[in-house]
Amino acid sequence: MKHIFDKYKREIVVFLATIVMGMIFTAMNPNFLSWNNILTVFQKMVLNGVLAAGIMFTIITAGIDLSIGCTFAITGIAVAMCCVNGVPPILAIVVGLLIGVVAGAFNGFLVTNLKLQPFIATLGTMSLYRGIAYVVTGGTPVTNVPDSFRNIFNGKMFMGIRYYVLVMIVVFVIAHIILSKTRTGDNLYAVGGNEEAANLSGVNVFKTKYIAYIVCGVCASIAGMIMLASLGSAEATAGLTYETDAIAAAAIGGTAMAGGRGTALGTFIGAFMLAVLKVGMVVINVDSFWQYVVTGIIIIVASYFEFIKADFEAMLARRKNA
């Protein structure tokens, strides 16, 4: 038990903080705990959660993928065009996933083969992919996506839970398995922790980074398809600035920006916290401008947590010796 606590200290603390936040919201408006509202929280966290799960992989390798919001948009547009033109939904989904693979692989190519800084490389593809989305659509939305596609993600299972919530959970479970149960996971952490040492240990650094960026691209395309399913239309401006929320969720959940650290559970809880915060503030009628202020403060405080903890432990140690 203690072992589990040590391993997931960060996750547990963020989760408890989220529960406390939930209790405050409930005290101010009991409706916060209604089933409908809980559903809203989960639905609200789906897009950000899936994107965050993906970007976490790149951050663990000490990289970043700023282009996820744009991959998200391109996928939505392409899949929408497929569906509108009569391509069977399953095939359209395959096309969507392939777009994620290609977009991610190109990012991987830039940061490995061309050795570009991930921040700069994906800043470039961010604009590049967004541009492609505009060029393809000419700026007009693709509408009237048939229900046969939409229901795959947007349909309700039971108690009002939509399939896309299940999709998100599956994404996190797979992410967790990759990170904690496979060789790829160990290699990802090794590359992020010390790329030189990982390379000298025989870790295939190129392959590992490619995997990280491809996983990230695929997650972005899954999120793009979920968005398309719930709206029924796609446009080139979709997903603008979504990468910032995804980074925030990963960071709150304990993913180290310097690389080498981060868990699927942590990122899940980080996305969950942001969703609770956003929905909660609506429920207690906080002005939407103030929501940004509060969200910003929470991100900063949550990220400062590590240091607070270190300070606290040092203080305890001093007490002990005195």
Add this chain to the structure above:
Amino acid sequence: MGKAVEFIKINKYFPGVHVLKDVSFSVEEGEVHALLGENGAGKSTILNILHGVYSEYEGTVKLHGETVHFMHPNDAIRDGKISKVHQETMVVEELTVGQNVTLGYEPKKGLFVDFNKMHKDVDEILSELNCNFKSRDIVRTLTAGQKQMIAIAKALYHHSTIISLDEPTASLTQKETEALFAVIEKLKKSGVTILYVSHHLEEIFQICDRATVLRDGEFITQLNVKETTREEMIHAMVGRSVASVADRLKPSPATDEVVLKVENLSNGKDFNDISFELHRGEILGFFGLIGAGRSEVMRTIIGADQKIGGKMYLMGKEITGRWNTTKALKNRIGLLPEDRKTQGFMNQFSNIDNISISSLDKYMSGPFLDEGKKKKNAERFFEEMDINPKKPDYLTKNMSGGNQQKVILARWMSADTDIIIFDEPTKGVDVAAKAEIYRLMEELVAEGKSLIVISSELPEAMGISDRLIVMSEGHISAELTDREKFDTDEILDYAIGGK
């Protein structure tokens, strides 16, 4: 002369550990005083107390007879006139020498930095130190030895009367080391007190007057260096006599079977025309000065860098196509890098993960990794190699140098590597751990593995090697095949390129 530094009954605790136990000793003004001890003996801790890095301790510190208690390193520099020259030089690469020397204490003219005065003052100090670079030079363009001088110039800029040097020669060439010693002599003549920490006993004998020996956080003895033998010194440090620790205890199991053959290897800049053979069961030494190109050759052999010319054969088969570290690992070659911290282990990894990273295929249960198998494997090596503390789940970065080295060696043993390349295997490792590493090497060759050992320490290279290749400026200058006839002067001559 009075006492420059006096430590009186210093006690220091870290959570759960009593690191300094009633340590008392004093350092005379104007002497070069060595602090000796194995890793973990308490040398760095007592220096950190002196320099105000640790402000919480029991006991009294006196400088020139006056009791002081620094709360911050800046207090020590400003009020105590006491400076530290670090093991790894701490400089801001993109700034000028002058800016580095005066950092935080720049001469001002009104609101702005007075650069003319800065460079004039610093140039004066540099010429006093016989430095061949100027205050306006950018630090990035300097060599390691020159950067070391910046730290000393900084101490003089602050008019320090006490300067401590922590392993100052670790990254210096022979020539730079000599230049440093000349400066130390000069400082000593001008009345500066020097505290000197080094693992290289030769250096201690060369420049130190007296030495204080610490062991396990306790004061052991104070020695007059001129009247002490090397054996006595080692005995005081480790508490037992150690013969030349690198000497082989077992007969060499070397065979004639060639496991690795390198022909005319070059990378166009660091080394050229390198040819040698490695036999099964032998320890092949590579001696040379820093910068001779030895590490670069080895990095190329394991695929971390690319060659531009030459051929490599493994077990008689030529290596073709693009060679990388992953392929090298599959072909059972591994390297223990020189700088463990930046190249050896993953900082955030436990010992278990650092050991298993090169052999993950071995710990699978079905499609998934089995943490239990990883742990079991690590525990086996902790026992076999006596890695201490016996905590496989500790972070490797918190282990001592010698034990970190063993953890990385365990990584290659786990991967069943046949050819293991050690780059400066005992750098920053204490005497006792050195001996253990040499014994491990002997066990490895007895098991039929073949080792290449890069060393810049001549006693080590001569003691451990079956054959010795000497490199100088990117070339092989000698291949000495008879270990009975290894000769210090001859080898040094080859290394310097004199022959």
